[in-house]
Amino acid sequence: MTDPILIAGGGIGGLSAGVALARAGFPVCVLEQSDTFSEMGAGIQVGPNAMRLLEEWGVAHLVMAYASVPEGIRVYEALTGELLNTVPLGSSAEARYGSPNVVIRRAQLQKCLLESAWTQSNLEIVTGFRLKGYESHEDCVEVFDAFGTRRRGRALIGADGLQSTIRATVHDRQPETIGKTAWRTSVRTADAPETFADPYIGIWMAPYGHLVHYPVDAGNEIDIIAVIEDTYHFDGWGADGDPDDLLPHFYNWDRYPLAFLEELPDWTKWTLFAMKPMDPWGRGRVTLLGDAAHPVQPFLAQGSAMAIEDAAVLADEVRKSPSDLPAALRSYEQRRMRRTARVQDASHRLGQIYHLAGVARLARDAVLRRRKPMSLLARYDWLYGYTTTAPSPASTADAGRGDEVEGSTRTSAIT
Numbered sequence: 001m002t003d004p005i006l007i008a009g010g011g012i013g014g015l016s017a018g019v020a021l022a023r024a025g026f027p028v029c030v031l032e033q034s035d036t037f038s039e040m041g042a043g044i045q046v047g048p049n050a051m052r053l054l055e056e057w058g059v060a061h062l063v064m065a066y067a068s069v070p071e072g073i074r075v076y077e078a079l080t081g082e083l084l085n086t087v088p089l090g091s092s093a094e095a096r097y098g099s100p101n102v103v104i105r106r107a108q109l110q111k112c113l114l115e116s117a118w119t120q121s122n123l124e125i126v127t128g129f130r131l132k133g134y135e136s137h138e139d140c141v142e143v144f145d146a147f148g149t150r151r152r153g154r155a156l157i158g159a160d161g162l163q164s165t166i167r168a169t170v171h172d173r174q175p176e177t178i179g180k181t182a183w184r185t186s187v188r189t190a191d192a193p194e195t196f197a198d199p200y201i202g203i204w205m206a207p208y209g210h211l212v213h214y215p216v217d218a219g220n221e222i223d224i225i226a227v228i229e230d231t232y233h234f235d236g237w238g239a240d241g242d243p244d245d246l247l248p249h250f251y252n253w254d255r256y257p258l259a260f261l262e263e264l265p266d267w268t269k270w271t272l273f274a275m276k277p278m279d280p281w282g283r284g285r286v287t288l289l290g291d292a293a294h295p296v297q298p299f300l301a302q303g304s305a306m307a308i309e310d311a312a313v314l315a316d317e318v319r320k321s322p323s324d325l326p327a328a329l330r331s332y333e334q335r336r337m338r339r340t341a342r343v344q345d346a347s348h349r350l351g352q353i354y355h356l357a358g359v360a361r362l363a364r365d366a367v368l369r370r371r372k373p374m375s376l377l378a379r380y381d382w383l384y385g386y387t388t389t390a391p392s393p394a395s396t397a398d399a400g401r402g403d404e405v406e407g408s409t410r411t412s413a414i415t
């Protein structure tokens with residue numbers, strides 16, 4: 001029997017790659033270190049660029065059973081409570097990009113991908129296998145765990161997340177903390193004040209901190225994420241957080257959001273990391289995918305979407321050169337490096353814009369107030385209009401604006 005393509009990591013990226021490769025007809029084996037799939041993780045946005053692929057893979061209808069479709073992004077000045085502008089999403093985004101922008105809990109998206117994976121007879125999922133290392137041969141790759149259990153495959157895809165073991169074997173670059181911590185809690189929509197209960201993503205910007213909230217669980221709950229600047233360091237996704245450490249960061253905020261924050265219990269927190277784009281992503285029959293290849297700061301809400309796009313391009317390249325997998329993997333990397341580096345950069349810039357202080361903050365707010373809402377959405381064309389096959393009109397139009405978006409904070413998506 002043909003050796004499978006091995007995928008280390010059964011997160012959003014690993015499962016997406018598994019589904020995409022299996023649908024393209026290749027035997028695949030996903031090796032996940034955990035014994036069970038984690039329920040952890042906040043709500044994550046799945047932009048139209050990723051929803052289009054989930055539709056193609058027959059996963060989107062599963063996603064829609066849990067997802068919320070926010071009407072737009074309301075952007076507030078947190079110190080005064082002023083609503084500066086609203087980026088239309090909902091039907092506007094769906095009409096413009098052909099697929100909706102949805103919010104879903106990470107664990108629910110993982111469950112949908114798993115459900116799809118289980119229907120693929122050529123896809124095996126092995127839990128409790130923590131890859132410790134691998135041996136690369138001319139015609140295969142052999143992986144092993146700490147107990148000496150070995151598996152052989154035609155190629156190895158490192159989808160093992162932010163603290164990737166496989167990345168360390170191809171590059172010495174490691175993620176670094178960015179001096180920001182994300183705090184998360186959730187509340188029943190029925191218990192939230194009006195502005196927070198509305199079916200919108202809300203972003204409240206202030207110097208040195210911001211707040212994001214969005215509907216999850218088909219609108220029944222709201223996830224609240226507060227991001228502050230500090231030196232806390234934790235390598236996981238959910239340490240307990242004491243509100244007494246969080247609330248002082250918002251002492252000068254408008255009373256309306258602050259009063260809501262003061263009522264919220266059960267915070268968890270995690271450290272935010274970033275990594276400069278790296279090259280190469282792999283060698284021979286080994287490559288990386290998702291956070292292992294290009295950790296993305298969360299401010300553009302594209303971490304999962306980039307992993308899903310990676311998976312689609314990987315499957316496309318393997319389908320084109322099934323008998324020369326090293327060449328297929330290098331072509332995949334070449335097609336993904338520029339795009340993911342741009343998203344990494346844009347996410348970083350957006351995080352800076354949210355926390356502007358002084359005159360820069362006033363200038364940002366003035367620009368935001370006078371923008372037409374649809375023009376704010378149009379600034380995401382390069383992101384949401386991207387297709388993994390032929391360039392869409394939106395992404396083609398963007399080609400001439402590439403330097404503009406990458407070149408200055410003034411031109412990032414929000415302003």
Ligand SMILES: Cc1cc2nc3c(=O)[nH]c(=O)nc-3n(C[C@H](O)[C@H](O)[C@H](O)COP(=O)(O)OP(=O)(O)OC[C@H]3O[C@@H](n4cnc5c(N)ncnc54)[C@H](O)[C@@H]3O)c2cc1C
Pocket residue numbers: 008009010011012013014031032033034038040041042043044106129130131132159160161162164165237289290291292298303304307
């Ligand atoms: C438990 C968890 C909670 C998260 N919560 C959030 C959140 O609240 N907000 C947010 O923005 N992002 C969150 N993320 C990250 C987000 O899912 C990713 O940024 C994005 O989906 C890209 O996914 P990925 O598959 O590349 O990486 P990940 O989602 O991190 O998946 C990596 C997978 O690889 C597995 N793995 C790691 N090392 C090995 C190994 N040596 N052998 C085998 N398997 C291995 C991990 O267990 C994990 O399942 C979370 C990730 C995890 C794992």
